[in-house]
Amino acid sequence: MNSAKKSLARECALVALSIAIITTCAWISVPVAAIPVTLQTLAVALVGALFGWKRALCAVFCYILMGLAGIPVFAGFKAGTAALFGPTGGYIFGFLFLALFPALAKLLPVKNRWGRISIFYGFMLLGLSVCYAFGTLWFVLMYRCGWGYALMLCVVPYLPFDAVKLFLAAFLAVRLERHVR
Numbered sequence: 001m002n003s004a005k006k007s008l009a010r011e012c013a014l015v016a017l018s019i020a021i022i023t024t025c026a027w028i029s030v031p032v033a034a035i036p037v038t039l040q041t042l043a044v045a046l047v048g049a050l051f052g053w054k055r056a057l058c059a060v061f062c063y064i065l066m067g068l069a070g071i072p073v074f075a076g077f078k079a080g081t082a083a084l085f086g087p088t089g090g091y092i093f094g095f096l097f098l099a100l101f102p103a104l105a106k107l108l109p110v111k112n113r114w115g116r117i118s119i120f121y122g123f124m125l126l127g128l129s130v131c132y133a134f135g136t137l138w139f140v141l142m143y144r145c146g147w148g149y150a151l152m153l154c155v156v157p158y159l160p161f162d163a164v165k166l167f168l169a170a171f172l173a174v175r176l177e178r179h180v181r
Contacts, residue, residue, distance in 0.1 A: 011055065014180075018047040018059035019066070022095075023073040032157060035088055038075045041131075042165040044095045045102050045124040049173030050180050053103035060099045064092060088154070090138020094131030101127030102173065113174055120170035128162055 025039035048056040063073055064084065072079040074092065084092060105123035110116050132155050139150045 014051055014055050015059045015062065018051055018055060019063050019073075021047060022059065022063050023066075026073060026075045027077065029075050032161075035091075035154060035158070036075055037158060037161045039165065040075065040095070041098060041128060041162050042169045044098045045127065045166055045169040046173055048099035048127070049102035049106055049120050049124070049169065050177055051103070052106055053100055056099035056103045057096060060095045063095075067092070087139050087142040088135065090142075091131060091135030091154075093138070094134040097130040097134065098124070098127040101130070102169075106177070116174045117167075117170045120173050121167055124166040124170055125163075128166060 022040060022043045025043035027038075029036035029038040031037075044056075044060060047059055051059070067073045067079045068081065068084050070079050074083050083089065101123040102120050105119050108119055110119055136147070136150045136154055139145075139154055140147060143150070
């Protein structure tokens with residue numbers, strides 16, 4: 001097999017692995033308030049930090065397309081247009097930002113382990129903030145409600161969980177990134 005085919009096969013395998021990680025983590029959920037707490041945010045941020053922006057965006061985009069096509073990849077084994085274009089669909093589209101920001105942090109040449117974890121964590125928080133903003137705007141437009149109501153329902157209850165998940169994702173990314181080149 002020539003190196004171009006080998007490289008393409010490797011890229012496809014890494015994107016498929018990323019989609020599998022995100023999907024599996026979406027299915028792991030704990031019901032809290034209106035939206036379940038899942039490990040999706042951990043998975044999307046980790047994929048961005050480990051595999052870079054091209055692979056991460058490709059994986060999240062394919063994940064969204066799979067859900068749109070009816071494959072039950074979303075939380076609660078949901079799929080289809082109702083799940084994707086429903087009131088919380090904006091958060092799913094916001095995963096593109098959550099994957100992009102830590103992928104950009106990967107480009108910074110920091111070698112110190114805790115410095116690298118801090119940079120990943122900071123960029124993951126930025127990505128999650130954009131994801132939250134996008135998803136909350138979507139929610140406000142879908143339900144025609146106020147920002148305060150949307151934030152209290154869709155964001156505030158999940159902040160402590162997401163802070164821990166993103167720290168874990170940053171820690172795992174630094175521990176695993178030398179194995180993924």
